[in-house]
Amino acid sequence: MCLAVPVKVLAINGVEASVELGGVVRSASLMLVPDTKVGDYILLHAGFAIQKLDEEEAGETIRLLNELAKEA
Amino acid sequence: MPEARIILGHGSGGKLSHELIESLFLPLFLNPILQTGDDSAVFPLRDSGKFPGGQRADEQRIAFTTDSYVVKPLFWPGGDIGKLAVCGTVNDLAMVGATPLYLSAAFVIGEGLPISTLRRIVTSMKRAAREAGVKIVTGDTKVVEKGSADGLFINTAGVGLLAGGVNISGSNARPGDMVIISGTVGDHGIAVLSAREGLTFRNNFKSDVAPLNHLVAAMLKTSHKIHVLRDPTRGGLATTLNEIARQSGVGIRIIEEKIPVREEVVAVCEILGYDPLHVANEGKVVACVAPEDAEKLIAVMRGSPYGSEATIIGEVLAEPKTRVMLKTRVGGTRIIDMLAGEMLPRIC
Amino acid sequence: MRFIDEFRNAAAGQSLVSRIQKKKTPAVNLMEVCGTHTVAIFKHGIRQLLPETVNLISGPGCPVCVTPNADIDKAIALAQNAGIILVTFGDMIKVPGSYSSLNQVKAAGADIRVVYSVLDALRMAEDNPRKSVVFFGVGFETTAPTTASAILEAERRGIDNFFLLSVHKVMPPAMKLLIDADEVHIDGFICPGHVSTIIGSVPYEFIPRQYGIPCVITGFEPLDILQGIDMLLEQVAGGAPRVSIQYRRVVRPEGNPVALKYLATVFEVADARWRGIGNIPGSGLKLGQKYRRFDAEHAFNIVTRPAREAKGCRCGDVLRGVCLPAECHLFGKTCTPEHPTGPCMVSTEGTCSAWYLYREKE
Numbered sequence: 065m066c067l068a069v070p071v072k073v074l075a076i077n078g079v080e081a082s083v084e085l086g087g088v089v090r091s092a093s094l095m096l097v098p099d100t101k102v103g104d105y106i107l108l109h110a111g112f113a114i115q116k117l118d119e120e121e122a123g124e125t126i127r128l129l130n131e132l133a134k135e136a
Numbered sequence: 137m138p139e140a141r142i143i144l145g146h147g148s149g150g151k152l153s154h155e156l157i158e159s160l161f162l163p164l165f166l167n168p169i170l171q172t173g174d175d176s177a178v179f180p181l182r183d184s185g186k187f188p189g190g191q192r193a194d195e196q197r198i199a200f201t202t203d204s205y206v207v208k209p210l211f212w213p214g215g216d217i218g219k220l221a222v223c224g225t226v227n228d229l230a231m232v233g234a235t236p237l238y239l240s241a242a243f244v245i246g247e248g249l250p251i252s253t254l255r256r257i258v259t260s261m262k263r264a265a266r267e268a269g270v271k272i273v274t275g276d277t278k279v280v281e282k283g284s285a286d287g288l289f290i291n292t293a294g295v296g297l298l299a300g301g302v303n304i305s306g307s308n309a310r311p312g313d314m315v316i317i318s319g320t321v322g323d324h325g326i327a328v329l330s331a332r333e334g335l336t337f338r339n340n341f342k343s344d345v346a347p348l349n350h351l352v353a354a355m356l357k358t359s360h361k362i363h364v365l366r367d368p369t370r371g372g373l374a375t376t377l378n379e380i381a382r383q384s385g386v387g388i389r390i391i392e393e394k395i396p397v398r399e400e401v402v403a404v405c406e407i408l409g410y411d412p413l414h415v416a417n418e419g420k421v422v423a424c425v426a427p428e429d430a431e432k433l434i435a436v437m438r439g440s441p442y443g444s445e446a447t448i449i450g451e452v453l454a455e456p457k458t459r460v461m462l463k464t465r466v467g468g469t470r471i472i473d474m475l476a477g478e479m480l481p482r483i484c
Numbered sequence: 485m486r487f488i489d490e491f492r493n494a495a496a497g498q499s500l501v502s503r504i505q506k507k508k509t510p511a512v513n514l515m516e517v518c519g520t521h522t523v524a525i526f527k528h529g530i531r532q533l534l535p536e537t538v539n540l541i542s543g544p545g546c547p548v549c550v551t552p553n554a555d556i557d558k559a560i561a562l563a564q565n566a567g568i569i570l571v572t573f574g575d576m577i578k579v580p581g582s583y584s585s586l587n588q589v590k591a592a593g594a595d596i597r598v599v600y601s602v603l604d605a606l607r608m609a610e611d612n613p614r615k616s617v618v619f620f621g622v623g624f625e626t627t628a629p630t631t632a633s634a635i636l637e638a639e640r641r642g643i644d645n646f647f648l649l650s651v652h653k654v655m656p657p658a659m660k661l662l663i664d665a666d667e668v669h670i671d672g673f674i675c676p677g678h679v680s681t682i683i684g685s686v687p688y689e690f691i692p693r694q695y696g697i698p699c700v701i702t703g704f705e706p707l708d709i710l711q712g713i714d715m716l717l718e719q720v721a722g723g724a725p726r727v728s729i730q731y732r733r734v735v736r737p738e739g740n741p742v743a744l745k746y747l748a749t750v751f752e753v754a755d756a757r758w759r760g761i762g763n764i765p766g767s768g769l770k771l772g773q774k775y776r777r778f779d780a781e782h783a784f785n786i787v788t789r790p791a792r793e794a795k796g797c798r799c800g801d802v803l804r805g806v807c808l809p810a811e812c813h814l815f816g817k818t819c820t821p822e823h824p825t826g827p828c829m830v831s832t833e834g835t836c837s838a839w840y841l842y843r844e845k846e
Contacts (some may be wrong), residue, residue: 066484066520066626069406070487072735084426086403086485088587089336093603095633099584104488107734108680110483110573110623111601112630114683114743115734117487122733123821130709133495136502143697333600393494408600409574466497466706468529470842480574480598483627484519484548484831 068109070117073102083108140251149247160255161275164262165241169273177273179183179238181297194299195481199234201225202293208286210257212331214342215324217290218257220418222264223347224369225294226236230349231365231421234358236268236297242276244289268347270294302356307383308363314430316423318342318437319445321373321400325415325479341400344419344442344443351440352421357368361426368422371475374413376422377460378474384424385479389461390450390472409484414475415464424452426434487733491705500710501533506691509717511537513669515805517659518545518676520704522835526842528706534713541668542838544658544803545676547651548575548831549621550758556581556652559620560844561788562649563594570596571605573621579827582792589631602634609638611647618780621650626678628652629743635771648782652769653756655679655739656687661764663695665684668805672716675701677708677731678804684739684748685727692725703731752773759827760800782822799826802835809836 071083076084081100083092090108094100097113106113142281145152162171169177181196205221221238229236241261245254265272327343329335348367354364364384368376373395381388397412407414419442425433437443460472496555516522522542525531527787530676531540543783544550557652563570577586577598591788594617599605609617621631631648638646655676663670675688680701688699698719702712709778713728719725729735747769756768780786809815809828819825821837828834 065519067407067409068626068678068681069403071407072486086399087338087341088400088403089405090407091717093601093630093633095637096629096740096746098197098742104759107678108636109626109678110630111603112440112633114626114629114738115314116676116735118736122487125732126734129490129496129711132459132499132503133493136495191589235826389519399485406485406488462529464527464706465492466528466530466533466710467494467501468531468533470526470529480577483573483600483623484546484575 066109067112068107071104071108073100073104073106076100077100083115142245142247142249142251142254142279144247144279144281144298149276151411153277156277160251160258161291164258165265165272165275167271167273169254170273173433177203177238177240179273193447197298199229199232199296199298200293202291204291205230206286207328208285209271209328209331210253212343213337214327215345216260217288218261219264219345221290221292222261222268222270222332223345223418224266225292226270226347227367229294230294230352231299231304231367232298233302233365234298234351235353236270236294236349238295238298239265239270239272240274241272242291245277245279246284246481247279249287251422253266254288264347265336300373304362304365304378306364306366306383308453309380309424310363311387311452311454312368312427313384313424314365314427314448315377315388315390315408316430316433316437316446317373317396317449318421318443320396320398321368321417321420322397322405322412324373324418326375326401326404335404337400341398344417346419346442347433348421349441351437351442354440355433358428359425359433360435361429362423363424363426364424366422368420370416372412372414372416374387374392374411374472375474377472380424382458382459385457387453387456387459387461388454389452389463391463392465394447394449396447398447410479413472414479436481485846487496488705491707492704493707496707497710500707500714502715504538504710504717505535507717507721509535509537509720509757511539511719512671512720513539513541513672514672514674514716515543515544516715517545517655517835518672519549519831520678521674521676521702521709522838523545524706524709525773526838529759530706530709530710537813538713541670541805542802542835543662543805544758544761545655545801546828546831546834548579549799549803549834550761551579551622551651551790551827552652552666552757553582553793554757554788556585556759557791557837558581558781558786559649560584560586560589561786562784563589563596565763565784567616568595568784569608569615569617570594570598570620571617572623574598575831576620576622578824578830579825579832583789585732602630606634606637606643606646609643613645614633616647618647618649621648621652624653624655624676624679627683628745629740632746633752635720636746637784638773638778641775642653646778646787647742647783648771649780650770650776653767654753654769655711657764658758658761661761663691663697663806665804670697671775672697672720673699674712674716675699675727677701677703677711680731680735680739681829682740682743685729685735686738688727692727698725699727701729701731701735704789715823760803780784782798794825796832799828799836804830809839812836
């Protein structure tokens with residue numbers, strides 16, 4: 065379990081955010097990640113943000129994977 | 137002043153029905169055959185100029201198709217039920233290699249539908265018919281009680297003519313054929329879904345509903361080795377490829393990286409748990425063609441408004457028979473099946 | 485798309501596959517607990533990229549599959565009450581209960597609605613004040629906090645016609661039971677990435693500590709899964725088992741404290757029956773005393789006939805990793821996605837469904 069996708073926070077109105085993935089805009093509740101800011105990436109599941117994406121960690125993993133890609 | 141709405145009387149065949157036909161349908165679907173006002177449209181088999189190389193009337197093959205359109209909502213980004221009703225039937229004729237000529241249009245209208253909505257839809261049909269070069273020559277109107285028809289159902293039937301020697305069928309795919317798609321997959325289904333689910337798009341994302349007969353005509357002029365043409369409507373590309381594989385008794389292998397998909401379609405599918413290969417298209421054609429003609433067909437398609445992103449996505453194989461395989465981005469392989477049941481949003 | 489495309493890079497995938505192949509691992513069983521992992525592994529054709537010696541086994545992490553017939557029967561009974569709107573995620577609608585499914589009951593006229601989010605159900609309660617809206621709460625720790633949030637919202641807004649039928653479950657107790665049962669020897673766990681965004685890594689620590697089995701918390705993109713398997717194989721070879729996190733971009737050791745707090749506020753841990761496994765102590769989530777008024781089982785008198793399992797159905801064995809779908813006599817014959825006998829075939833992430841839909845060979 066389960067289906068969750070990383071989306072970008074475009075705007076915040078109270079506890080609700082407008083989020084975007086690939087040009088698609090949807091709303092998401094920030095009840096579970098209340099310190100979210102505009103511009104953050106959050107993980108969207110069933111209409112809720114369930115965690116903030118750690119861009120530094122993501123960058124690290126991507127860098128590692130790119131290194132591997134060069135070896136191929 | 138209250139908005140004028142369709143009432144049961146409009147479907148009863150009497151004065152109100154005639155008023156509706158004369159004030160709404162006739163002026164929009166204007167043509168002499170329709171205006172005759174008889175119970176059936178009457179027209180000669182040959183529409184002058186369409187068939188160089190004259191065939192005898194008794195050798196002339198006719199293509200004939202029908203479809204009913206029950207989509208909800210009635211309007212979505214890039215289209216409406218009317219445009220779909222014309223294009224869908226035009227495309228079914230085009231997919232067997234026929235030149236579409238005449239359509240019928242039968243309306244089952246739910247009591248209470250605003251007449252302005254009906255006018256909008258019929259205007260859309262007129263535009264689509266004009267683009268396709270077909271005439272709507274006969275029709276029918278019924279009105280049913282509120283709630284019975286979701287607003288509006290439309291049935292269209294279409295008649296077209298086949299030139300001699302054209303033999304295109306889902307059972308004609310041969311091992312070695314290249315599989316071509318005319319553009320991005322999943323646009324229509326996602327556009328309709330967005331209207332239903334309140335999804336919005338940052339850019340100009342819309343359904344791909346379009347009449348494909350001109351594109352197909354250009355393709356047929358370029359190559360005589362087109363074995364299969366199919367428009368991947370409900371059930372998506374996956375379902376259509378499976379149908380072809382079964383009908384022809386062949387295998388098909390497509391390559392994930394080559395399948396054109398718009399970012400918005402990928403995004404909605406990621407969020408709701410759908411597979412773009414199972415999402416409906418209404419303005420795309422899949423073709424199985426002899427490999428030597430593939431490149432020139434792609435070139436011709438890319439020069440056409442509805443084929444600008446045409447690409448080869450795979451090939452037809454002798455084995456495994458009736459199976460469609462996908463080579464994934466990371467190099468694995470899996471089977472693609474037809475859509476089973478309906479697509480529902482998931483959390484898992 | 486950012487943070488998705490980078491994890492689908494073909495060249496990096498090939499490199500990871502080479503690395504895994506070069507390891508010359510002896511025969512090992514790796515269990516991917518989570519149903520979404522099962523599907524992702526099939527979707528990207530990962531099984532055939534791995535060496536013969538690495539065997540991936542699917543576990544019971546499909547919340548739909550492990551919901552017993554009796555619970556589905558309860559949802560159906562509630563739906564058949566004229567004053568109730570039964571609201572569910574799409575995943576549950578086709579799953580057969582003892583006698584029927586939500587889909588069939590819907591076709592016969594019951595007011596059953598499918599939603600993407602529990603918040604849609606809350607809205608329905610507000611829009612239909614004269615009806616009772618019962619939300620069928622399915623899912624593990626990823627989804628349960630969203631239900632908890634909805635209950636808290638309902639309380640805040642004074643919505644008194646919103647109810648919950650909770651079949652929410654938690655993962656770690658089931659993992660413990662599988663290890664103790666020892667029906668299948670598990671050499672490593674691919675731990676569920678999204679459950680872990682909520683619970684963090686600590687709840688899995690008993691696994692390497694008590695049993696010496698390594699764990700890697702893994703994401704769902706193809707590169708995540710390949711990297712996760714690579715990390716797990718390293719641990720298996722290295723002999724110092726621990727819980728490591730591959731899915732670092734969203735999983736932190738402490739998880740999501742806000743979500744955990746909401747879970748603790750609204751729910752209490754209870755025993756729960758898992759289909760095919762039986763009762764697992766402390767594996768279910770039921771509404772706590774303070775929120776009992778939202779509990780559908782307390783608010784309504786739910787009458788069901790005795791639950792029964794379909795004859796010959798081996799979903800339970802499949803869920804415990806003891807039986808492959810193809811080994812079930814019903815698989816592909818009387819049990820298909822169009823005509824499913826058990827939930828493993830119906831659920832989009834059921835093992836049998838994944839095998840059937842994505843099978844790599846005949």
